[in-house]
Amino acid sequence: MADLSDFPITQKWAPENPDIIQLYSFPTPNGVKVSIALEEMGLAYEPHKVTLADADVKSPEFLSLNPNNKIPAIIDPDGPDGPIGLFESGAILLYLAGKTGQLLGNGATDRAKVTQWLMFQMGGLGPMLGQLGFFYKFAGSEWEDKRPQERYISEGKRLLAVLDKELDGRDWIAGDYSIADIAIAPWLRALDFYGAKDVVGWDDHKNLVAYLDRFLERPAVRKGLVIPPRD
Template sequence: MNDLSQFAITRKWPAQHPERIQLYSLATPNGVKVSIALEETGLPYEAHKVSFETNDQMSPEFLSLNPNNKIPAILDPDGPGGKPLALFESGAILIYLAAKSGQLMPDDLAARYETLQWLMFQMGGIGPMFGQLGFFHKFAGKDYEDKRPRDRYVAESKRLLKVLDERLAGRDWVTGDQYTIADIAILPWVRNLIGFYGAGELVEFERFPNVRRVLDAFLARPAVARGLTIPA
């Protein structure tokens, strides 16, 4: 029997299925990376919503699992050596799930490092820059009279989209023919940029047809459609 009682987070979000991976998340670009990966791999999991409206991410229970108070986080009752493993940071979780399932990563070692390279491109570039653009365009920053901060992130977002568009020319996915965790990391952020943030016109998204093509293929995947709504 899987006993997760040693983890304080289970007191706030009790595990109905303690033998499954426990996902603590919200349907944001970073959150859905993990729910999509779980849906794609078929690993059994149980999702728990971490509500920002009630500051769940600042609760002692959540902080006991992720002291950086960010979603997503997971608790795998069957981690390495059969022992429970708690993980935060979406990129680290994607790497772990790919290794655990034997999916979403190339077998060739060089191609694996290439995949990780593009995962880091998202973590260090696309996520932070698109997120800042969203703040200055959609949220509180939109009221700032000085538009130079917004325009800085618009310019950088365009540059990143150009890098991505050139990379995708003649390729089905970021690393070639194989769909990987790099795609799962990058494409939810692109979707959010032109959808939720409403910044498609601002970044001239029509200039990046390869990104649009691959985004459409990504969104057509059944596992992606399910993962984008989890947790409900």
């Protein structure tokens, strides 16, 4: 049995089976990337619900694994040199794809293309749509100055247009289905949660509409979207 005692997070979220990957997450767009990937890759894992409350993400135990106090994070007891802890959803996706040889394409060129679109999500789509949600649905929507809201609506439209054009004539963003799709699609789905589909002209992006539908039809996606359960 693997010894995970060097990871203080296990004192707050104790593993039932320390021999499998431990997932610390919540079903947000970033959180479900990892649960979906684990399901797609067929890896055994144990999910632990880490809420977005300070009592969880700012607890000493969670900060010991992720000093940036954001979900998701993992511990893999079967790391390359022994147990390894990782945070940042994009880094975890790359690690899991490298570990299994899955969802990274075939060869160095495919890997570079998949990584390119993964970085597009990490550096652009996710942060910009997250800000759109804040200024359109949450506290920022109450601000009298609407320039920030207009800024992120405009940038959201621009990024959707980039994706819609790239998906013309193809099913997935970088050739075969990959971790890039697992990163991108949950953020497109978040537009519904933000109530922002109309304001960004979602229905005008026919390629994106079909793309998200394809993604949501995958059994592993349907399962991963609700792991760990909110309740």
